[in-house]
Amino acid sequence: MVCQNSDVLGERIRNRRREIGMTAQQLARAAELSPAQVSQIERGNNDPSLEALRRIARALNTPLFDLFSDRVDQPVRVIREADRMIIRSPHGGLSYSRVSPGSGQLEVLAGELEPGAASSDTLWSHPPSEECVLVSSGTLTLEVDSDTIELQAGDSAYFESLHPHRFVNNTDAMVSFTISVTPPSF
Template sequence: MIGPHLRELRRERNLTLKQLAERTGLSTGLLSQVERSIHDPSLETLRRLARTLEVPLFSLFAGEDRQQVAVVRRDRRMTVSSPHGGISYTRISPGSGRLELLEGCLEPGAASTDRPWSHPSEECVLAQTGELLVEVGETVIRLAPGDSCYFDSRTPHRFVNPGADANTFLVSVTPPSY
C-alpha cells in the first residue's frame, strides 16, 4: 500500500531513487524494495521519507479520500511500529483532515524516538494508562493517567515510559506532520 504511493510522491517531486536516498540517508536498495512493496518500512524510515517529501507521515499510506464524515473502525485502524520495538502508533482519525489523532503504546522503559525531534505542528497528549514522561526542550513533564499537556511541536520533543508496564496515550497533532 505504501510502495506505489511513495513512488508517485517521489516522481511528482522529480526525484530519482538515488536523490531520495541521498536526502533521506537511506539506501537506494531499501527504497526500491519499499516502492515495490517487498519491504515494509520502519517508523523511522517513514519519518525520514515524510520529512524529505514534506508530507504528513500517515499520508504515505495510499487510499485516503476526504469525506465530510469519516468513521474509522477499531479493527481497520492503521498501525506503525518502531523496528526496534518499544513504540507503536495507531491512527484514530481518518488522516485526510487538518487534525491527526493517534493512540500510542510505549513498552516499559521505551521512548518514542532515540532523540527528541521537531516538526511544524502543535500537539496535545493525554496519558491513558501508566505514567508518561513528555520531554519538550529542557522541560520534562510527568503525566499520570488522565493528565494532559499541550506544546508547540517545533520544540524538540519525545515521549518516554519510565514504568515497568506498557502505557498508552492519545496524541492529537495539528496540522498532521512528519
C-alpha cells in the same frame, strides 16, 4: 516495523516522490538513506523502520500516516477500532493506531508505549504543527528541548513540534496515550 502491505506503501512513496518531481537519488539523500534502501522500499522488498518512514515522510513533505491512506472526501468518516491502521516500531515497545481518517487538518493517534520504551532513540522535530498529548493510563515522560515532564493519567501537554521531543516510558507498566496533531506532520 509492522504496517500494511509493503507493495502499496512503496507505490505510494514512489508516486508522491514523482508527484513533487524528486528522483529516488534525491529522496535517498534527503532522507539520509541509501539509494538501495529507497529502491527496495519503493518496490515493496523492504519493510522500513519507523525512523526510515519518518525520514522519508519529512523528505517528501508529507505527514507520515498519509503514506498509508487514500484520500477520500466524505462529510463523515467512521474509523472502526478493528479497521484502524496500526504502526509498530521495529524494536517493539511502541505502537500507534490512527484514530482520525487522515488527509484532513487534524491527525489523532492512539499510542501505547511498553515499559522502558521510547518513541524514538533521540529527540526529534518535524514540520510546524501543534501537538497535544493526553495520557489515558500509566505515567508518560515527555521530553521537549531540555525539559522533562512526567504526565499521569488524565494529564495533557501541548507543544509545537518544531521543538525536538519524544515520549518515554520509565515505568514497569504499559502507558496509553492519545496524540492530536494539527496540521498533520507526524
